[in-house]
């Protein structure tokens with residue numbers, strides 16, 4: 001079967017684009033521009049979610065280069081990206097692709113952010129964690145997990161240090177670890193115990209997941225980081241550990 005459509009002809013959609021109105025600088029990433037993309041596809045080959053619903057980081061960069069801002073802001077593609085940065089590591093032109101994704105996401109009205117992401121950000125702003133978990137419930141879960149560890153042979157002396165002044169390590173906690181994956185907390189805490197580490201968790205601002213980062217919400221991202229910094233200062237803790 002012969003394809004009668006010449007591939008170099010503009011599509012009807014492309015014909016409607018007024019090139020003079022395109023804002024070519026809108027998504028420009030520092031220090032290199034997406035315009036230097038070689039279309040080599042290394043980013044696509046590295047990307048763990050390439051192919052899902054047609055997503056491909058190379059396509060995003062081409063769309064950015066063409067100034068297709070409205071299409072990108074409305075698209076689902078930028079939200080498929082996990083922000084893992086594997087693409088940026090491989091890109092020979094050092095295009096900061098995750099930063100471009102964040103830039104696109106930041107332009108979405110907050111009430112149109114997909115799924116529960118913005119609700120989680122709002123909960124984190126209000127309560128300090130994405131789940132909106134009250135402090136007493138958090139402490140109950142933490143003590144419960146500590147009790148389970150102490151019931152294991154060799155860990156009878158285990159306790160979980162909370163708000164410990166002068167600790168060497170403050171270990172943040174991903175919200176899922178006090179929700180559905182409490183078993184995963186045990187692995188790390190047991191290593192701390194066996195290693196004799198001087199560590200702690202905090203009873204407030206313990207969240208180790210920053211959806212302000214993922215949703216392109218700089219204000220929320222900074223607020224959550226500031227809260228962690230406050231805990232470090234308040235308890236004179238030397239190192240911050242972000243296991244996630």
Ligand code: SF4
Pocket residue numbers: 036037038039040041042043044057058061087090091092093094095
């Ligand atoms: S790896 Fe870099 S240069 Fe190659 S296609 Fe992807 S963005 Fe373009």
Ligand code: SF4
Pocket residue numbers: 043046047048049050057080081082083084085086087088097098
């Ligand atoms: S940062 Fe996004 S686009 Fe890049 S490799 Fe990871 S998931 Fe793919």
